[in-house]
Amino acid sequence: MNQTGQAEIRVLLIEDDPMVQEVNRLFVEKVDGFRVVGTASHGMEGLKRIDELQPDLVVLDIFMPSLDGIETLRSIRTMELPVDVVVVTAAKDTETIRAMMRGGAFDYIIKPFKLERIRQTLERYRVRHAALRLGESVTQDELDRILQSGEAGAQDAPNEEWAVSADNLPKGLNAATLKQVLAVIRHQGGRLSAEETAEGVGIARVTARRYLDYLEKSGIVRLAVHYGGLGRPVNRYELAREQNDHK
Structure with missing residues:
Protein backbone atom coordinates (compact mmCIF):
# COMPACT_ATOMS: atom_id res chain seq x y z
CA MET A 1 0.00 0.00 0.00
CA LYS A 114 11.26 12.09 -21.47
CA LEU A 115 9.60 11.59 -18.11
CA GLU A 116 6.26 12.78 -19.47
CA ARG A 117 6.24 10.01 -22.09
CA ILE A 118 6.60 7.19 -19.59
CA ARG A 119 4.26 8.98 -17.18
CA GLN A 120 1.53 8.92 -19.84
CA THR A 121 2.05 5.20 -20.38
CA LEU A 122 2.00 4.38 -16.67
CA GLU A 123 -1.09 6.49 -16.03
CA ARG A 124 -2.93 4.77 -18.89
CA TYR A 125 -1.81 1.42 -17.55
CA ARG A 126 -3.06 2.34 -14.08
CA VAL A 127 -6.54 3.07 -15.47
CA ARG A 128 -6.78 -0.31 -17.17
CA HIS A 129 -5.22 -2.15 -14.24
CA ALA A 130 -7.67 -0.59 -11.77
CA ALA A 131 -10.70 -1.09 -14.01
CA LEU A 132 -10.05 -4.77 -14.56
CA ARG A 133 -9.65 -5.32 -10.80
CA LEU A 134 -12.95 -3.70 -9.87
CA GLY A 135 -15.22 -6.65 -10.64
CA GLU A 136 -15.37 -10.21 -11.86
CA SER A 137 -17.26 -9.46 -15.06
CA VAL A 138 -17.89 -6.54 -17.40
CA THR A 139 -20.29 -5.72 -20.20
CA GLN A 140 -19.10 -5.19 -23.76
CA ASP A 141 -19.51 -1.41 -23.43
CA GLU A 142 -17.47 -1.39 -20.21
CA LEU A 143 -14.76 -3.51 -21.79
CA ASP A 144 -14.62 -1.23 -24.83
CA ARG A 145 -14.07 1.78 -22.57
CA ILE A 146 -11.34 -0.03 -20.65
CA LEU A 147 -9.51 -1.03 -23.82
CA GLN A 148 -9.83 2.42 -25.35
CA SER A 149 -8.35 3.98 -22.22
CA GLY A 150 -5.15 1.99 -22.84
CA GLU A 151 -4.68 2.76 -26.52
CA ALA A 152 -1.69 4.86 -27.59
CA GLY A 153 -3.97 7.58 -28.94
CA ALA A 154 -6.13 7.82 -25.85
CA GLN A 155 -4.77 11.21 -24.84
CA ASP A 156 -7.95 12.70 -26.28
CA ALA A 157 -11.14 12.23 -24.32
CA PRO A 158 -13.18 9.23 -25.53
CA ASN A 159 -16.32 11.39 -25.88
CA GLU A 160 -16.14 14.88 -27.34
CA GLU A 161 -18.92 16.13 -25.07
CA TRP A 162 -16.58 15.52 -22.11
CA ALA A 163 -13.43 16.84 -23.78
CA VAL A 164 -11.14 18.73 -21.42
CA SER A 165 -8.38 21.16 -22.27
CA ALA A 166 -5.08 21.23 -20.42
CA ASP A 167 -4.93 24.98 -21.07
CA ASN A 168 -7.99 25.64 -18.89
CA LEU A 169 -7.10 23.45 -15.92
CA PRO A 170 -6.50 25.09 -12.53
CA LYS A 171 -2.95 25.04 -11.23
CA GLY A 172 -1.98 21.63 -9.87
CA LEU A 173 -4.40 19.62 -12.00
CA ASN A 174 -3.12 17.32 -14.73
CA ALA A 175 -5.07 16.58 -17.94
CA ALA A 176 -4.00 12.92 -18.04
CA THR A 177 -5.13 12.33 -14.45
CA LEU A 178 -8.39 14.15 -15.13
CA LYS A 179 -9.12 11.77 -17.99
CA GLN A 180 -8.34 8.84 -15.72
CA VAL A 181 -10.89 10.14 -13.22
CA LEU A 182 -13.47 10.35 -16.01
CA ALA A 183 -12.60 6.84 -17.21
CA VAL A 184 -13.16 5.37 -13.74
CA ILE A 185 -16.47 7.24 -13.31
CA ARG A 186 -17.69 6.00 -16.70
CA HIS A 187 -16.68 2.44 -15.93
CA GLN A 188 -18.66 2.47 -12.68
CA GLY A 189 -21.76 4.04 -14.19
CA GLY A 190 -21.00 7.54 -13.02
CA ARG A 191 -22.05 7.30 -9.35
CA LEU A 192 -18.93 7.37 -7.20
CA SER A 193 -17.83 9.00 -3.98
CA ALA A 194 -14.51 10.82 -3.80
CA GLU A 195 -13.05 7.86 -1.89
CA GLU A 196 -14.20 5.33 -4.51
CA THR A 197 -12.85 7.51 -7.29
CA ALA A 198 -9.50 7.83 -5.53
CA GLU A 199 -9.27 4.06 -5.13
CA GLY A 200 -10.10 3.44 -8.80
CA VAL A 201 -7.48 5.89 -10.07
CA GLY A 202 -4.85 5.22 -7.40
CA ILE A 203 -4.58 8.75 -6.02
CA ALA A 204 -5.25 10.39 -2.65
CA ARG A 205 -8.85 11.12 -1.69
CA VAL A 206 -8.15 14.84 -1.33
CA THR A 207 -6.63 14.84 -4.82
CA ALA A 208 -9.64 13.03 -6.27
CA ARG A 209 -11.92 15.60 -4.62
CA ARG A 210 -10.09 18.44 -6.39
CA TYR A 211 -10.61 16.81 -9.77
CA LEU A 212 -14.25 16.03 -9.01
CA ASP A 213 -14.88 19.61 -7.89
CA TYR A 214 -13.42 20.85 -11.16
CA LEU A 215 -15.61 18.45 -13.17
CA GLU A 216 -18.65 19.60 -11.21
CA LYS A 217 -17.92 23.27 -11.90
CA SER A 218 -17.43 22.38 -15.58
CA GLY A 219 -20.85 20.74 -15.71
CA ILE A 220 -19.47 17.29 -16.55
CA VAL A 221 -20.53 15.72 -13.25
CA ARG A 222 -23.13 16.65 -10.68
CA LEU A 223 -23.00 16.22 -6.94
CA ALA A 224 -25.78 14.09 -5.48
CA VAL A 225 -26.33 13.30 -1.80
CA HIS A 226 -27.18 9.64 -1.20
CA TYR A 227 -28.93 8.50 1.97
CA GLY A 228 -28.93 4.88 3.03
CA GLY A 229 -29.20 3.24 6.43
CA LEU A 230 -27.48 4.67 9.46
CA GLY A 231 -24.66 7.15 9.38
CA ARG A 232 -23.99 10.33 7.48
CA PRO A 233 -25.18 10.79 3.88
CA VAL A 234 -22.59 10.14 1.17
CA ASN A 235 -21.73 12.67 -1.51
CA ARG A 236 -21.58 10.94 -4.88
CA TYR A 237 -20.62 12.32 -8.25
CA GLU A 238 -22.76 11.44 -11.25
CA LEU A 239 -22.14 12.11 -14.92
CA ALA A 240 -24.44 14.94 -16.01
CA ARG A 241 -25.56 13.03 -19.10
CA GLU A 242 -26.29 9.91 -17.03
CA GLN A 243 -28.56 11.92 -14.75
CA ASN A 244 -30.42 13.41 -17.71
CA ASP A 245 -30.90 9.95 -19.19
CA HIS A 246 -32.67 8.77 -16.02
CA LYS A 247 -35.14 11.68 -15.93
Whole structure:
Protein backbone atom coordinates (compact mmCIF):
# COMPACT_ATOMS: atom_id res chain seq x y z
CA MET A 1 0.00 0.00 0.00
CA ASN A 2 1.22 3.52 -0.72
CA GLN A 3 0.93 6.57 1.51
CA THR A 4 -2.60 7.24 0.24
CA GLY A 5 -3.71 3.79 1.38
CA GLN A 6 -4.10 2.43 -2.14
CA ALA A 7 -2.54 -0.74 -3.53
CA GLU A 8 0.70 -0.01 -5.37
CA ILE A 9 1.48 -1.30 -8.83
CA ARG A 10 4.64 -3.39 -8.51
CA VAL A 11 7.20 -2.95 -11.27
CA LEU A 12 10.23 -5.04 -12.29
CA LEU A 13 12.95 -3.45 -14.44
CA ILE A 14 14.81 -5.72 -16.91
CA GLU A 15 17.67 -3.60 -18.27
CA ASP A 16 21.37 -4.41 -18.69
CA ASP A 17 22.74 -0.86 -18.42
CA PRO A 18 23.01 0.13 -14.71
CA MET A 19 22.73 3.85 -15.46
CA VAL A 20 19.62 3.42 -17.60
CA GLN A 21 18.23 1.06 -14.98
CA GLU A 22 18.55 3.77 -12.33
CA VAL A 23 17.00 6.41 -14.60
CA ASN A 24 14.07 4.09 -15.29
CA ARG A 25 13.66 3.50 -11.57
CA LEU A 26 13.57 7.24 -10.84
CA PHE A 27 11.09 7.89 -13.64
CA VAL A 28 8.75 5.05 -12.66
CA GLU A 29 8.70 6.02 -9.00
CA LYS A 30 7.92 9.65 -9.83
CA VAL A 31 4.49 8.43 -10.94
CA ASP A 32 2.12 8.12 -8.00
CA GLY A 33 1.10 4.55 -7.20
CA PHE A 34 4.07 2.77 -8.83
CA ARG A 35 6.98 1.12 -7.02
CA VAL A 36 10.00 -0.68 -8.42
CA VAL A 37 10.27 -3.95 -6.49
CA GLY A 38 13.29 -5.37 -8.28
CA THR A 39 15.71 -5.26 -11.20
CA ALA A 40 17.37 -7.73 -13.55
CA SER A 41 20.30 -7.32 -15.95
CA HIS A 42 19.14 -9.77 -18.64
CA GLY A 43 16.20 -11.90 -19.66
CA MET A 44 17.16 -15.10 -17.88
CA GLU A 45 17.51 -13.25 -14.59
CA GLY A 46 14.33 -11.35 -15.34
CA LEU A 47 12.25 -14.52 -15.71
CA LYS A 48 13.48 -15.73 -12.32
CA ARG A 49 12.70 -12.37 -10.72
CA ILE A 50 9.18 -12.38 -12.18
CA ASP A 51 8.58 -15.76 -10.57
CA GLU A 52 10.04 -14.61 -7.24
CA LEU A 53 8.54 -11.12 -6.97
CA GLN A 54 5.22 -11.50 -8.81
CA PRO A 55 5.22 -7.94 -10.21
CA ASP A 56 2.23 -6.42 -11.97
CA LEU A 57 4.33 -4.80 -14.69
CA VAL A 58 7.70 -5.39 -16.34
CA VAL A 59 9.68 -2.58 -18.02
CA LEU A 60 11.70 -4.50 -20.60
CA ASP A 61 14.74 -3.63 -22.73
CA ILE A 62 15.46 -5.38 -26.05
CA PHE A 63 19.26 -5.48 -26.41
CA MET A 64 20.52 -7.66 -23.54
CA PRO A 65 22.83 -10.66 -23.09
CA SER A 66 21.52 -14.04 -21.89
CA LEU A 67 18.09 -13.78 -23.55
CA ASP A 68 17.18 -10.54 -25.27
CA GLY A 69 13.90 -8.71 -24.86
CA ILE A 70 12.15 -10.41 -27.79
CA GLU A 71 12.89 -13.88 -26.46
CA THR A 72 12.11 -12.77 -22.90
CA LEU A 73 8.63 -11.62 -23.88
CA ARG A 74 8.05 -14.85 -25.79
CA SER A 75 9.10 -16.82 -22.70
CA ILE A 76 6.79 -14.77 -20.49
CA ARG A 77 3.87 -15.67 -22.74
CA THR A 78 4.90 -19.32 -23.18
CA MET A 79 5.24 -19.72 -19.42
CA GLU A 80 1.90 -17.90 -18.95
CA LEU A 81 3.38 -15.58 -16.37
CA PRO A 82 0.67 -13.18 -15.09
CA VAL A 83 2.48 -9.93 -15.82
CA ASP A 84 2.12 -7.01 -18.24
CA VAL A 85 5.02 -5.61 -20.24
CA VAL A 86 6.08 -2.13 -21.35
CA VAL A 87 9.04 -2.09 -23.73
CA VAL A 88 11.66 0.65 -23.24
CA THR A 89 14.46 0.32 -25.79
CA ALA A 90 16.64 1.95 -28.42
CA ALA A 91 15.39 -0.52 -31.04
CA LYS A 92 13.29 1.38 -33.56
CA ASP A 93 13.05 -1.01 -36.53
CA THR A 94 9.50 -1.98 -37.44
CA GLU A 95 10.22 -5.71 -37.37
CA THR A 96 11.16 -5.55 -33.68
CA ILE A 97 8.28 -3.24 -32.85
CA ARG A 98 5.78 -5.57 -34.55
CA ALA A 99 7.25 -8.61 -32.78
CA MET A 100 6.83 -6.98 -29.38
CA MET A 101 3.34 -5.71 -30.06
CA ARG A 102 2.30 -9.16 -31.30
CA GLY A 103 3.67 -10.51 -28.04
CA GLY A 104 1.21 -8.35 -26.17
CA ALA A 105 3.36 -5.42 -25.03
CA PHE A 106 1.16 -2.73 -23.48
CA ASP A 107 3.33 0.02 -24.97
CA TYR A 108 6.62 0.55 -26.77
CA ILE A 109 8.84 3.51 -25.79
CA ILE A 110 11.96 4.38 -27.80
CA LYS A 111 15.06 5.66 -26.00
CA PRO A 112 15.90 8.38 -25.27
CA PHE A 113 12.59 9.41 -23.80
CA LYS A 114 11.26 12.09 -21.47
CA LEU A 115 9.60 11.59 -18.11
CA GLU A 116 6.26 12.78 -19.47
CA ARG A 117 6.24 10.01 -22.09
CA ILE A 118 6.60 7.19 -19.59
CA ARG A 119 4.26 8.98 -17.18
CA GLN A 120 1.53 8.92 -19.84
CA THR A 121 2.05 5.20 -20.38
CA LEU A 122 2.00 4.38 -16.67
CA GLU A 123 -1.09 6.49 -16.03
CA ARG A 124 -2.93 4.77 -18.89
CA TYR A 125 -1.81 1.42 -17.55
CA ARG A 126 -3.06 2.34 -14.08
CA VAL A 127 -6.54 3.07 -15.47
CA ARG A 128 -6.78 -0.31 -17.17
CA HIS A 129 -5.22 -2.15 -14.24
CA ALA A 130 -7.67 -0.59 -11.77
CA ALA A 131 -10.70 -1.09 -14.01
CA LEU A 132 -10.05 -4.77 -14.56
CA ARG A 133 -9.65 -5.32 -10.80
CA LEU A 134 -12.95 -3.70 -9.87
CA GLY A 135 -15.22 -6.65 -10.64
CA GLU A 136 -15.37 -10.21 -11.86
CA SER A 137 -17.26 -9.46 -15.06
CA VAL A 138 -17.89 -6.54 -17.40
CA THR A 139 -20.29 -5.72 -20.20
CA GLN A 140 -19.10 -5.19 -23.76
CA ASP A 141 -19.51 -1.41 -23.43
CA GLU A 142 -17.47 -1.39 -20.21
CA LEU A 143 -14.76 -3.51 -21.79
CA ASP A 144 -14.62 -1.23 -24.83
CA ARG A 145 -14.07 1.78 -22.57
CA ILE A 146 -11.34 -0.03 -20.65
CA LEU A 147 -9.51 -1.03 -23.82
CA GLN A 148 -9.83 2.42 -25.35
CA SER A 149 -8.35 3.98 -22.22
CA GLY A 150 -5.15 1.99 -22.84
CA GLU A 151 -4.68 2.76 -26.52
CA ALA A 152 -1.69 4.86 -27.59
CA GLY A 153 -3.97 7.58 -28.94
CA ALA A 154 -6.13 7.82 -25.85
CA GLN A 155 -4.77 11.21 -24.84
CA ASP A 156 -7.95 12.70 -26.28
CA ALA A 157 -11.14 12.23 -24.32
CA PRO A 158 -13.18 9.23 -25.53
CA ASN A 159 -16.32 11.39 -25.88
CA GLU A 160 -16.14 14.88 -27.34
CA GLU A 161 -18.92 16.13 -25.07
CA TRP A 162 -16.58 15.52 -22.11
CA ALA A 163 -13.43 16.84 -23.78
CA VAL A 164 -11.14 18.73 -21.42
CA SER A 165 -8.38 21.16 -22.27
CA ALA A 166 -5.08 21.23 -20.42
CA ASP A 167 -4.93 24.98 -21.07
CA ASN A 168 -7.99 25.64 -18.89
CA LEU A 169 -7.10 23.45 -15.92
CA PRO A 170 -6.50 25.09 -12.53
CA LYS A 171 -2.95 25.04 -11.23
CA GLY A 172 -1.98 21.63 -9.87
CA LEU A 173 -4.40 19.62 -12.00
CA ASN A 174 -3.12 17.32 -14.73
CA ALA A 175 -5.07 16.58 -17.94
CA ALA A 176 -4.00 12.92 -18.04
CA THR A 177 -5.13 12.33 -14.45
CA LEU A 178 -8.39 14.15 -15.13
CA LYS A 179 -9.12 11.77 -17.99
CA GLN A 180 -8.34 8.84 -15.72
CA VAL A 181 -10.89 10.14 -13.22
CA LEU A 182 -13.47 10.35 -16.01
CA ALA A 183 -12.60 6.84 -17.21
CA VAL A 184 -13.16 5.37 -13.74
CA ILE A 185 -16.47 7.24 -13.31
CA ARG A 186 -17.69 6.00 -16.70
CA HIS A 187 -16.68 2.44 -15.93
CA GLN A 188 -18.66 2.47 -12.68
CA GLY A 189 -21.76 4.04 -14.19
CA GLY A 190 -21.00 7.54 -13.02
CA ARG A 191 -22.05 7.30 -9.35
CA LEU A 192 -18.93 7.37 -7.20
CA SER A 193 -17.83 9.00 -3.98
CA ALA A 194 -14.51 10.82 -3.80
CA GLU A 195 -13.05 7.86 -1.89
CA GLU A 196 -14.20 5.33 -4.51
CA THR A 197 -12.85 7.51 -7.29
CA ALA A 198 -9.50 7.83 -5.53
CA GLU A 199 -9.27 4.06 -5.13
CA GLY A 200 -10.10 3.44 -8.80
CA VAL A 201 -7.48 5.89 -10.07
CA GLY A 202 -4.85 5.22 -7.40
CA ILE A 203 -4.58 8.75 -6.02
CA ALA A 204 -5.25 10.39 -2.65
CA ARG A 205 -8.85 11.12 -1.69
CA VAL A 206 -8.15 14.84 -1.33
CA THR A 207 -6.63 14.84 -4.82
CA ALA A 208 -9.64 13.03 -6.27
CA ARG A 209 -11.92 15.60 -4.62
CA ARG A 210 -10.09 18.44 -6.39
CA TYR A 211 -10.61 16.81 -9.77
CA LEU A 212 -14.25 16.03 -9.01
CA ASP A 213 -14.88 19.61 -7.89
CA TYR A 214 -13.42 20.85 -11.16
CA LEU A 215 -15.61 18.45 -13.17
CA GLU A 216 -18.65 19.60 -11.21
CA LYS A 217 -17.92 23.27 -11.90
CA SER A 218 -17.43 22.38 -15.58
CA GLY A 219 -20.85 20.74 -15.71
CA ILE A 220 -19.47 17.29 -16.55
CA VAL A 221 -20.53 15.72 -13.25
CA ARG A 222 -23.13 16.65 -10.68
CA LEU A 223 -23.00 16.22 -6.94
CA ALA A 224 -25.78 14.09 -5.48
CA VAL A 225 -26.33 13.30 -1.80
CA HIS A 226 -27.18 9.64 -1.20
CA TYR A 227 -28.93 8.50 1.97
CA GLY A 228 -28.93 4.88 3.03
CA GLY A 229 -29.20 3.24 6.43
CA LEU A 230 -27.48 4.67 9.46
CA GLY A 231 -24.66 7.15 9.38
CA ARG A 232 -23.99 10.33 7.48
CA PRO A 233 -25.18 10.79 3.88
CA VAL A 234 -22.59 10.14 1.17
CA ASN A 235 -21.73 12.67 -1.51
CA ARG A 236 -21.58 10.94 -4.88
CA TYR A 237 -20.62 12.32 -8.25
CA GLU A 238 -22.76 11.44 -11.25
CA LEU A 239 -22.14 12.11 -14.92
CA ALA A 240 -24.44 14.94 -16.01
CA ARG A 241 -25.56 13.03 -19.10
CA GLU A 242 -26.29 9.91 -17.03
CA GLN A 243 -28.56 11.92 -14.75
CA ASN A 244 -30.42 13.41 -17.71
CA ASP A 245 -30.90 9.95 -19.19
CA HIS A 246 -32.67 8.77 -16.02
CA LYS A 247 -35.14 11.68 -15.93
